[in-house]
Amino acid sequence: MASITSAGLGSGLDVESIVTKLVSLEKQPITDLQARTDTIKTQISEYGKIKSAFSAMRDAAAKLANPTTWSALTATSSDTTMATVIAGAGSGAGSYALDVANLASAQSLSSKGFANNATVGSGSMTIELGQWSGTNNSTFTSKNGATPVSISIASTDTLANIRDKINASGAGVLASVVTDATGSRLVIRSRDTGEANGFRITTADDDGNGSDADGLSALAYDPTASISSMTQNTAARNANLTINGLAISSASNNIEGAVDGLTINLLKTGQSTVTVGQDKDSVKKAINDFVTSYNSLMTLMRNDTKYDDANKTAGALQGDSTAVGLQSQLRNITAAGSTLGGKFGRLSDLGLDIGADGTIKVNDTKLTSALGSMSDLKNLFMGVDTANPNNNGIATRWRAFADQVTGFDGSITTRTTGLQSRVTANNKRVDELNDRAAAYEKRVRAQYTALDTQMAKLNDMQSYVNKITSMLGSS
Known part of the structure; x- marks a missing residue:
């Protein structure tokens, strides 16, 4: 709830306005300090983005410095x-x-046609995996490790019921029902291809004859016993x-x-x-991926450190020596090249040209041609010079530099820590200035209230004197 003050009522002074303006002047350093703090927070945020961009560039460089990339x-x-x-x-x-x-093929058998939803007959059918050989499949050799599977068929079972029972049995075959204008057929095929995955079907038909083509024996297939009620459409083959x-x-x-x-x-x-x-395509992709991450980093740092004369605006890190230094160091590594690359001494030799803005432009035709000299290309990126680390492959140096600047005591971490310390100090100073402004407001309000009271008394006295003077003048 807003406070109500009578200051100024007796004297005519606008005490509240005077106090507000004086306190506002007293608080101006706070406003300035908060603005500087906001600027520092923006710088911290930008360094966070730069660190993330360095990490992305580091990962892309690490791929080019990984032997696996080049041996794929x-x-x-x-x-x-x-x-x-x-x-x-x-x-x-x-x-x-x-x-x-x-x-390779799977064995496939099909039955004769049945009327839709017709039953076949009752009894049991046994499915056994194995290999057929000899003329007209005259010999069957059981598959090593496979066990014959028996399935009980009821008199009410249709082809669809039999299909479902076969598929649920785990016999190593798959069954389906195919229907056309001539009726429905049961089709059974091996689950797996190969000559060892053939199968035979024997039946114990409740009609007493397991070898004829009637009843459940209509679904039998065992040429070794001269039973071929079902037709073989495809043989099991390797x-x-x-x-x-x-x-x-x-x-x-x-x-x-x-x-x-x-x-x-x-x-x-x-x-x-x-x-x-x-795998030249994967190497080319790794190079292009690096260029993308490198360009993102360079563009970010360029925008952060530039000054736009036309619009009179500066980047968040314009004039920041750490950011400018990082930009310069990265450019130097990229431009330096390496003598380890044989026919390729610099990135420009393989179609990676550094533009005026610091980003890399890819000449795809030239890069594709360079992929024909994979050994030299590999050494340019990941070669190691034990005598002179500054001559190491470019990707090796990119990765090392990124590890350095983003590390625990790296320049980005150090700079960010320093900026954060300034924010903390500024916030503490703002608290101190707010306390001082509050005390100042209390003091000047008391002073002007006292002045207002004295002036009110003087006004009352003046009114009294004027009244007496008026009375004397009229007598």
């Missing part, structure tokens, strides 16, 4: 519709000729191919281990050439 390999296929390939750990540069005779003339047989179309570190995914038969070489 990539694999390509001359016909990606026939085979795709991935180079992993342990792969080596080289060229490999693929000749795929056939793909993929057969040659790699540089060496014959390879694989249960899967995903070939691993045939060539160290390479994963080859077969898509169709035919011939293709797989080439494994240095």
Whole structure:
């Protein structure tokens, strides 16, 4: 609630206005100090942004100083519709000729057609994984480690019910129902490709005959017992191919281990050439990523330290010796180059040109050409000169410089700590000045209130004298 004062009522003096103006003058140093504190806080904020930008630049430089970046390999296929390939750990540069005779396949059987929602018959069916051989699958060899799975079929089970029971049994096969104009068929295929993942189906039909094509035996397939009620649409086969003339047989179309570190995914038969070489695209990306982070840092520092003559405005760190020094040091490292890079002595030799504003402009054509001399390029960025660290690879020096300035006792940390100390001191001084202004306000208010009281008394006396004088004059 606002206070009510009678000061000035007796004398006509505007005591409240006088006191307010005097106190405002007394508080002017506080306003000035708070403005300076706000400026310092802005500087602290900008140094926080610079530190983050340095960290981002450091991470990008570290990637260029990491041997893994330069040893990464990539694999390509001359016909990606026939085979795709991935180079992993342990792969080596080289060229490999693929000749795929056939793909790996899963065994697939289909039943005769049934009326929609018709039942088949009751009993049990047993599914066993293994490998077929001989003429017309005359021999079956059970898969090592696989156990035959028996499934009980009720007289009310439709093809859909049987499908669901097969899929829930874990027998190593997958069942589906295919319906067309001629009726519904049960289709069963191996879950996995490869000749060892074939299967046979035997039935114990409640109609007493497990070998005819009626009842549940209509879903049987065992050529070794001359039972082929279901039709084989696809045989279980291994993929057969040659790699540089060496014959390879694989249960899967995903070939691993045939060539160290390479994963080859077969898509169709035919011939293709797989080439494994240095991953130039990933190196190029690492260089471009660094340029992006470096330019962001340089742009930030340039804007913070510049003075705009046209608008008469200064950046938050204009004239700040630490910021200007960081900018200069970073430019010097970037411009210095290294003698370790062979044919590349400076960044400009590979299409990275430093502009007048300190940022790097990329000549993509020149950079792409430089990627053809990967060893020299690698040494320019991450080479180590034990006799002269100032001649180390540029990325190595970028990373070291960023670690230094952002470290616990680095120049950014030191400068930020100093600025924060000034904020603390200013805040303390503001508190002191506020206390002094409050005491001053109390003092001058008392003085002007007393003056107002005295002037009121004098005014009363003047009025009395005037009244007496008037009376004497009229007598």
